[in-house]
Amino acid sequence: MKAIVLEKAGGPENLHLAEVAKPSIKDNEVLVAVKAISLNPADVKPKYQDKMLNMMYGEKRPVILGWDIAGTITEVGTDVTNFKIGDKVFGMVNFPGVGNAYAEFVAAPEAHLATMPDNVSFEEAAATTLAALTALQILEGRINKGDKVLIQAGSGGVGHFAIQIAKAMGAFVNTTASAKNTAFVTSIGADNAIDYHAQKFEDVLTDIDFVLDTLGGKVLENSVKVLKEGGTLFTTLDKDLPEDANAIVADKKLSINNILVHSSAEDMNTLKGMLENGSIKPNIYKTFAFEDMAPAHTEVEKGRTVGKIIVTI
Structure with a gap:
């Protein structure tokens, strides 16, 4: 599969497209074919320092950044009860921890996702995650x-x-x-x-x-x-x-x-309900293509974003 990887600490120019192995899933996980990714300062800032990368991801390189996804389930673990193949889902995966979100496929715990509301796009769903x-x-x-x-x-x-x-x-x-x-x-x-x-x-x-x-x-x-x-x-x-x-x-x-935000299907379902009834609506400031992850990071780093930056696959 394709993923955006970071081989070493540095600026957006160090992010590059690569072919990596598709992740396998655990019994409590689903495999999501990612359609949209949301970017956050928490994605963008750590890449500049080896110390920060090591603390968040360990010393293994390359790393795949990111946590916020929306997409379609393609595989379901044996212990999963709330989702099936073909479901559209969104969530913040494994935060705090390693989400590996900048990829075509992401292995995500069932306990971190919610089914997407029918009235939002993949881009809007991905935006309604970490923030x-x-x-x-x-x-x-x-x-x-x-x-x-x-x-x-x-x-x-x-x-x-x-x-x-x-x-x-x-x-x-x-x-x-x-x-x-x-x-x-x-x-x-x-x-x-x-x-x-x-x-x-x-x-x-x-x-x-x-x-x-x-x-x-x-x-x-x-x-x-x-x-x-x-x-x-x-x-x-x-x-x-x-x-x-x-x-x-x-x-x-x-x-x-x-406070440090944490992944939670219960809270994602609360947000799902608020999206459905119109209590919240994400503002998508700019959208970038997957291969344009570097300029998307640059846009976040400007600190002038109104709402969210989204990357689509």
């Missing part, structure tokens, strides 16, 4: 109707799903975005969009119940200032704060947490 799971796993069970939430970077992959999910949960949604993306974030459910070039969110927001942060650094530090007493913040990055911010956390009795 959507991250937003769901942070927000589910933590947001109440009427809560005032702040979604940082609302036009990004995680952010644009988080806006829609928080809105579906009945929250009042504040978000940060550039002026050119204000119309987009409000169109998907944001009640208040703050142009971070023109305003400091910490100067205009108060009494926020919940903050979802994907940026870290000063944005994380300033986010604690807008939370009400007893408020909650979740970040996808390091939650370490400087001394003055920690003083605010202690004084206001805030809960500061970080």
